[in-house]
Amino acid sequence: MSETPSLPPAANTLPLTADILETVTQSIGAGLTVISRDFTILWANKVMEEIYGDTVGKTCYQTYQQQKGVCPWCGVREVFDQGLERVVREVVSHNKNGDPIDLEIIATPIRDPRGTVIAALELVLPITERKQKEKALDELLAFSQSLVRTVDLNSLYRKVTSLSSELLKLDFSTLMLVNEDQSGLVIRDTLGFPEQTIGHYALLKGQGLSTHVVLEKKTAVVVDFQTETRFEIPSLVVERNIRSALCVPMMLGEEVFGVLIGHTLQPRIFKEEAISIYQSFANQAAMAIKSAMHMHSLQASEKKVRALFDNTNDAILIYGLDCRLLEVNHATCERLGYSREELLALPITQLVAPPYAPRIKERVEQLTTSGTAIFESAHRKKDGSIIPIEQSCSLIDYDTQTAILCVSRDISERKRLDSERLRTQKLESLGVLAGGIAHDFNNLLTGILGNLSLAKANLPETGEVTERLAETEKAALRARNLTQQLLTFAKGGAPVKTETSLDRLIQEAADFAVRGTKAVCEYDFAEDLWLAEVDTGQLGQVVHNLVINAVHAMPAGGAIRLAARNMTATKGELPLAHGKYVLITVRDHGFGITPELLARIFDPYFTTKQTGSGLGLAVVHSIILSHAGYITVESEPGKGTLFSIYLPSAGKSPLAKQPAEAKFPLRPGQGKILIMDDEELIRNVSIAMLKQLGYEAHAAEDGEEAITRYLQAKKEGCPFDLVIMDLTVPGGMGGQEAVAHLRQLDPKIKAVVSSGYANDPIMANFREYGFCGVAPKPFGLQELSKLLQIILDS
Secondary structure (H helix, E strand, C coil): CCCCCCCCHHHHHCCCCHHHHHHHHCCCCCEEEEEECCCEEEEECHHHHHHHCCCCCCEHHHHHHCCCCCCCCCHHHHHHHHCCCCEEEEEEEECCCCCEEEEEEEEEEEECCCCCEEEEEEEEEECHHHHHHHHHHHHHHHHHHHHHCCCCHHHHHHHHHHHHHHHHCCCEEEEEEECCCCCEEEEEEEECCCHHHCCCCEEECCEHHHHHHHHHCCCEEECCHHHCCCCECCHHHHHCCCCEEEEEEEEECCEEEEEEEEEECCCCCCCHHHHHHHHHHHHHHHHHHHHHHHHHHHHHHHHHHHHHHHHCCCEEEEEECCCCEEEECHHHHHHHCCCHHHHHCCCHHHHECCCCHHHHHHHHHHHHHHCEEEEEEEEECCCCCEEEEEEEEEEEEECCEEEEEEEEEECHHHHHHHHHHHHHHHHHHHHHHHHHHHHHHHHHHHHHHHHHHHHHHCCCCCCHHHHHHHHHHHHHHHHHHHHHHHHHHHCCCCCCCEEECHHHHHHHHHHHHHCCCCEEEEEEECCCCCCEEECHHHHHHHHHHHHHHHHHHCCCCEEEEEEEEEEEECCCCCCCCCEEEEEEEEEECCCCCCHHHHCCCCCCCCCCCCCCCCCHHHHHHHHHHHCCCEEEEEEECCCEEEEEEEEECCCCCCCCCCCCCCCCCCCCCCCEEEEECCCHHHHHHHHHHHHHCCCEEEEECCHHHHHHHHHHHHHCCCCCCEEEEECCCCCCCCHHHHHHHHHHHCCCCCEEEEECCCCCHHHHCHHHHCCCEEEECCCCHHHHHHHHHHHHHC
């Protein structure tokens, strides 16, 4: 180092002497130096000596920076070179012990009387403490920003403890939060203490520094736990020989959210600046944790809502007020056959099917007024098919805009049930009408068939008149079959069932139906086919009607396949009770039926034939229901139709073939018979037929007259051998009430019930009502003769 040059002569004329400078500068707490133009320190006060030692005669760059030349940022050089009046620099230097110190150096010129700069005066201000504060604040800001960016709670807890430990150089750092019932503190994260304490270790009120801080709502410091008496010291602290601690409350407004506590193994006095920074950090952490908790709660709620949104069976759609789809759930995509992306790009007019599409704007306006609404609508699937729906709609806030939430429920099944219910009501209403018509028609036919049979009985077996009467009788019998269909359709009561082997019944009915047509029947019956309790006449009519339909579906001819097998229905298989059934199928390979018509084929009077009555399949449906069975139909245009009938069975196998029905030829009879009927035509023809058969016949108009005549004849010693009673007498006593009275007077009475309502339950269960036989109208001479032989000979 070069020798310190002597002060130029002009220096002797400095306005202040060194002694005066020394006296003035000792009390200001800052270093002062005078530096010559060759950067040599000419004078330094005692503060400079305390920092750097003996500096006079040394260069400033060697003293401050241990440099061999002038520092590039030197403020003194700028004073010398540029004549600046004041230059301020912040530098990092090293004191006489080699420790780094932060300095603010202010250089100003010293001029001679002529104004020439002859030296520079440097004011040296130590700013290490200020720099440390600024650094701490910068770190606090960085830490706070780091906390805000962390939303996972466990990660955030760990970041709080690690950053606070780094902030104050702590040996232990612990985050504790107030529990839900405000009764204590629970460790949420810790550095230094065992990991197993996290989430489990709790301090109750009165235990430890932490709960003390919560109760006081202010910072507390423990300089030495060995002398602490304000609270009970936790075992965790004692076992680890911890000496000092700083604990600050984590405040949210006026409430304590938790505490941040740091421990040191050596006694430590925490400065106010450190405490202030620690408190600020704790408050920032509280806000970050609360925000993360809120976000976590929102995310959990969103997950739950999303799970409900995606897993519900109902389709959920969210529309903007401009009717553009904003969101759909999985059920919507699955139901309609579109992907989510396809649906969100689909115009609503393509999604909503007619006749509802033109009403969209009107419904949106209604919804914006009322806030909620329920609409019936229909969606068009990707394959073009239509799904009827019921939409429950409400206004919601969605992504900063008002939107429409629509929960759409598929009501196809409800529509089907409504249609079925309506069809059933139509059947019931028409059934009542049909039953009334059939009753009156049967009364007329009784007169017609009775008189025809009487006329034939009194004519030769051959001859033109006999032939004409036979043709007339055939026409009347066809009319009787029509009324039987009407009565079956009316289904007012139970069929007359007997345990029957079905294979012969099916084959006889089918063979009769295809007679004279181009169709043939093929049969496939199980060898052990169970018996079933059926009304043979009604079931034969079912088979006949289905085969006739198949014949009409194949005008060029073809094979009609009829099959029957045993089956056991399990719970939930079709709308059938669990149990044994006989399944009868009738399959053709005809025109088939379109889906639109398939839904209506069992409706009464619905037909696609120019000459059809529309009752055939309605009657079939009615008969099967009255047998507690079930019927289904499958069809595809151009491929044919399959009818499946399920009839309940006890599971019995036929032991032997049913015997052929016995023949009952006309033969003379004897006995006294009373006929009661409100129709004069029937009374007259019945008396004529009875007399033709050799019986003594008498008539009564209603039940009361019948009772009177019966009692009178018994009193006179000439009782009636048999009474035939009409079941229904408008405005008078019918057969049911009359026979009840007569049975009280004569328990051995023989009475037959007769009615044009052949479907009345009394006709099916006549013995339960005191009758010994039944004469369904219309009947002729042959049927009447057979009935009387059976009853009177028994």
